[in-house]
Amino acid sequence: MKTLVLSSVFLALSSSAATLTESETKQLTQLKNTALQSDLSYQVLESLTTEVGHRLMGSEGDRKAIIWAQAKMNALGFDKVWTEEVTGTFWQRGEAQAKIITPYPHDVVAIALGGSIATSDEGLTGEVAHFETLADLIAAPDNSLNGKIAFVSYQMEEHIDGNGYGPAVGTRVGGAVVAAKKGASALIMRSVGTDNNRIAHTGIMRYEAGVKKIPAAALSNPDADLLVNQLKRNKPVNFYLKLTSHTDPKVTAVSANVIGEITGSEFPDEIVSIGAHLDSWDVGTGALDDGMGVAMMLASAHHIAQLPIRPKRTIRVILFAAEEVGLLGAKKYMEVHEKNMANHIIGAEWDFGVGKIYKMTSGVGKESLTAINDLAKHLAPLGVELSNDNNAQAQSDMSVMSAAGMPSMNFAPDGTKYFDYHHTENDTLDKVNADDLKQATAVYTLFAYFSAQSEINFRK
Amino acid sequence: MKTLVLSSVFLALSSSAATLTESETKQLTQLKNTALQSDLSYQVLESLTTEVGHRLMGSEGDRKAIIWAQAKMNALGFDKVWTEEVTGTFWQRGEAQAKIITPYPHDVVAIALGGSIATSDEGLTGEVAHFETLADLIAAPDNSLNGKIAFVSYQMEEHIDGNGYGPAVGTRVGGAVVAAKKGASALIMRSVGTDNNRIAHTGIMRYEAGVKKIPAAALSNPDADLLVNQLKRNKPVNFYLKLTSHTDPKVTAVSANVIGEITGSEFPDEIVSIGAHLDSWDVGTGALDDGMGVAMMLASAHHIAQLPIRPKRTIRVILFAAEEVGLLGAKKYMEVHEKNMANHIIGAEWDFGVGKIYKMTSGVGKESLTAINDLAKHLAPLGVELSNDNNAQAQSDMSVMSAAGMPSMNFAPDGTKYFDYHHTENDTLDKVNADDLKQATAVYTLFAYFSAQSEINFRK
Ligand SMILES: [Zn+2]
Ligand SMILES: [Zn+2]
Ligand SMILES: [Zn+2]
Ligand SMILES: [Zn+2]
Known part of the structure; x- marks a missing residue:
C-alpha cells in the first residue's frame, strides 16, 4: 500500500x-x-x-x-x-404589519420585498385569492382579482446545489406585476426559503412600466402554512397588510x-x-x-x-x-x-x-x-x-x-x-x-x- | 428463530x-x-x-x-x-425595542420576560455589565451595577432529556432580583434556548417584595453572541432597551x-x-x-x-x-x-x-x-x-x-x-x-x- x-x-x-x-x-x-x-x-x-x-x-x-x-x-x-x-x-424598508383578520385572526410575520412601494398609511385589507404557483396566477383571468390580495403559496425545494431557487424566485421578482394585471391590490407570497422559522425572506422585486405598482410582501413559511390551513376551510379569508417602504426619487x-x-x-x-x-x-x-x-x-x-x-x-x-x-x-x-x-x-x-x-x-x-x-x-x-x-x-x-x-x-x-x-x-x-x-x-x-x-x- | x-x-x-x-x-x-x-x-x-x-x-x-x-x-x-x-x-407584553448604541450600533432582537415591568416611555440606556453566569452576577458587589444594564450570557446546553434547562432558567426567573440588588437598571440575558435563530425566548420571571422592580428581557442567541463580540473589544458598550409590558393590578x-x-x-x-x-x-x-x-x-x-x-x-x-x-x-x-x-x-x-x-x-x-x-x-x-x-x-x-x-x-x-x-x-x-x-x-x-x-x- x-x-x-x-x-x-x-x-x-x-x-x-x-x-x-x-x-x-x-x-x-x-x-x-x-x-x-x-x-x-x-x-x-x-x-x-x-x-x-x-x-x-x-x-x-x-x-x-x-x-x-x-x-x-x-x-x-x-x-x-x-x-x-x-x-x-x-429604497428604505420601513415597517411591515400583516394579519389574518377572518375567519381566525392571527398576526403573521411578513417582510416587504426589496423595491416594494408602501400601502396607504392605514394599510389595505382584502380577501385572499390563493394560487399554488406563479403559473396559476398567470392563468387567472384579467380583473378576476379586483380588490383582492393575491397569495402564491409555492414552496421552495431544498437541494444541495440550490436549484430549488430558480422555480421559486419568479414569484418574488415578477409576481407583483402579474397580480396587478389581474386587478389585485397587493401580492403576498410564501418566502423563497427552505426553513421553517417565523422569519420572512426579502429580495428584489420589479415593477413594469405601464402596470400599476402594488405592494408586495413575503410571509414567513410557518405563517404561509397557517394561511393555507385557513384557506382549506373554504371560508373567505380576509387579510390586512401595511408596508411603509419607499424610494425617494429625488x-x-x-x-x-x-x-x-x-x-x-x-x-x-x-x-x-x-x-x-x-x-x-x-x-x-x-x-x-x-x-x-x-x-x-x-x-x-x-x-x-x-x-x-x-x-x-x-x-x-x-x-x-x-x-x-x-x-x-x-x-x-x-x-x-x-x-x-x-x-x-x-x-x-x-x-x-x-x-x-x-x-x-x-x-x-x-x-x-x-x-x-x-x-x-x-x-x-x-x-x-x-x-x-x-x-x-x-x-x-x-x-x-x-x-x-x-x-x-x-x-x-x-x-x-x-x-x-x-x-x-x-x-x-x-x-x-x-x-x-x-x-x-x-x-x-x-x-x-x-x-x-x-x-x-x-x-x- | x-x-x-x-x-x-x-x-x-x-x-x-x-x-x-x-x-x-x-x-x-x-x-x-x-x-x-x-x-x-x-x-x-x-x-x-x-x-x-x-x-x-x-x-x-x-x-x-x-x-x-x-x-x-x-x-x-x-x-x-x-x-x-x-x-x-x-400581563400584557406590549412592544420590545433593543439596540446596541456604542461602539458599533446594531438593532437587536429582544423579548420581554413574562411578568416584566415596562421601561419608561423613552426607554432606558446604560453601559452593559457582562456576567457569564448567574453565579457571577450574584458575586458582584452591591451597588457595583448602579445605572448599568446587567447582561448574563450563559448559553443553555442541548441534551436529549432537556437537562440543560435547569442551569439556564435561574437567570430568567430570578436574575432581575439579583441585578436590582446590585443597582442595575435592567436585566438582559441570552435566551434560554438551544437554537441560533433571531427569535428570543420568553418565560416567567419573578420580582421579590422589597427589591426594586427592574425591566427584564431576553436577547435572541445570535444577538447575544454579537453583544459578547462587541464586549470582547474592551470598549464600553452602551445599550438601549424599551419595554411597554405591563400588568394592570385592577x-x-x-x-x-x-x-x-x-x-x-x-x-x-x-x-x-x-x-x-x-x-x-x-x-x-x-x-x-x-x-x-x-x-x-x-x-x-x-x-x-x-x-x-x-x-x-x-x-x-x-x-x-x-x-x-x-x-x-x-x-x-x-x-x-x-x-x-x-x-x-x-x-x-x-x-x-x-x-x-x-x-x-x-x-x-x-x-x-x-x-x-x-x-x-x-x-x-x-x-x-x-x-x-x-x-x-x-x-x-x-x-x-x-x-x-x-x-x-x-x-x-x-x-x-x-x-x-x-x-x-x-x-x-x-x-x-x-x-x-x-x-x-x-x-x-x-x-x-x-x-x-x-x-x-x-x-x-
Ligand atoms: Zn443576496
Ligand atoms: Zn449575494
Ligand atoms: Zn411553557
Ligand atoms: Zn408547558
Missing part, C-alpha cells in the same frame, strides 16, 4: 509540472497549509458583521462598509486599494466598488480577479450573503501577499457594490473596465455561502483544460471534484464579466442550508462553520495563486 | 395476564393500532393552532381556547365536560381548567387522570407548548371512548389553565379536589413536545411495579424503555398532584430540539412531526386504558 500511495503522489506532482514548476507547486502546498490553518477569513467576517453589520446600497451601513473594506485591504498588505463610484436609488444613493490588488511581479497588467459583493440586504448582518465571500477574498489575497515574491500576474479583489438591488456595481465595473476585459485572464466570485465547496466547473478555452486538471488535482484533497462541464460562468456580479468573455471558474458549495437563511434576519455570523470557511478560503487562495503564477492563456 | 420469537410473545402475554385478561390485552392491542393509524391528535392540534392560536392566561385567545376545548370534548364523545374557574392577573384575569371524562363502567369514582396545559405564551401558536399535550389527551380519550365498553375506572382529561404564569390552574385544581385526591389512582401529564417518547419512569407503590412492568411490555414495541427508577412525578401541573400523593407516570420524549422553539414565535404547527405525535398519542392511550381497566392500587 505504501508503494501505491507514493506512486500516486508522484503522478500528481509530475502531471501538475505542466502548469507549475516544482518549486511553485511547493509554494502552493505551503499556501494550502497556511490557509487551512489560518482563521483570518473568520476574523475578517467577525469584524465586518460586528463592526459594520448590514449594508444595503445607499445606507449608513453601506458607507461604513466601504471605509471598512479599504482599511482592511490596507491592513492586510494589498499593494493598491481604490474605489469606483456606483450610484442608484435608495435622492441619489452613492456607493462604490472597492478594489484592491496584489500587483503581479512579471505581468502586472494581466489580471486574475476574485470577488464578492460588499452590499447586503438590510436584515441580519449579511454574514453569508455575502460577508463570507468578502472575507474569503481578503484573506486569500493576504495569504498570497505574505509570500516572499508576488505571483507573476496581478490578483485583483473586487468587492462589488449594490449586487442585491440589481448588479449595479458589476454593471459599473464593466462600464469602466470593458476596454480592458481582454486583460482579465480568469475570474471567480463567491456568493453562495454557507457550506463546504465540493465541485468546481470551468469556463475556459479547450487548451487550458490541462491546466484546469492540474488545479483540480491540488484541490481534490480538499474535497473538491472537477465537473466534466466546461461551460461555467462566474457567480453573481462576475457573471457579467463572464458574459463579456472573461474565462471563469465556478466553485459550488453544499448549498443545502443556504436558503434557510438567505435574505433574512437570520443571516448572521453564528451560521458560519469556521472549518468550512477555512476550506473555502483555501480553495480561492489556491485558485488565485495558481492562475496568477501560471502563464496559461485561459481563453485558448 | 421462529420458535424463539413465539416463545417470547408467549412470555409477554402470560406475564401481562397478571394485570389484564387476555381479551383486555387484545383490546389494548387494537387500541394501539387505532392510535398509531389515526391522525386525530394532529387534526386536533391543527384545529387549535389554526382556529385559536396562542392563548395567554386572561387573553382573548385564552377565552377562545376554553370554548374550543369544551366543544372538542363534546364532539369527541366525552361523557362529561365542565370548567372550573381560575383567576389571576393579566384587572382580574378569568380563565378556567377545562375537564372532561370518560366515565368508568365499574368504578366511576376512581380517576385515572391525564392532562396538559391549555394556556400558552402569547408568541407562536403554542403548538408544542402545550398544544401537543392537549391534542394527545383529547385523541387518547376519544380512542378509548370508541370502544364498545367504557373501561372500569374513569379517565379524566384535565386541561389546566395558566400553567405558564405559575401553575395557577394546578393550584386551583388542588384547592377544589384535594379531598378527593385519594381517588386519583394514577396520573400523567404531557408538557414536553416535540419528539418521540423513549422512556417511562414510574412513581408508584412497590407492589404495583409488576403491573408497571406489564404496561412497559406493551409500550416496548413503540420504542419506550422502562427506567429502573421509581421516583417519578408527573410533569408540570400534575407534579402538584404527585406531591399530594397521586401515583404518577412520567413519559420522556427526545427533547433535543424542544428548546429550539420553547416559548418563542417559532412554536408553531410545522415543528410537529406527525409520526412522533402518533406514537406519543398511542403511548398515552395505552397508559390510560391500562390504568383504567386494571384494578391495581398504584399507591401500594
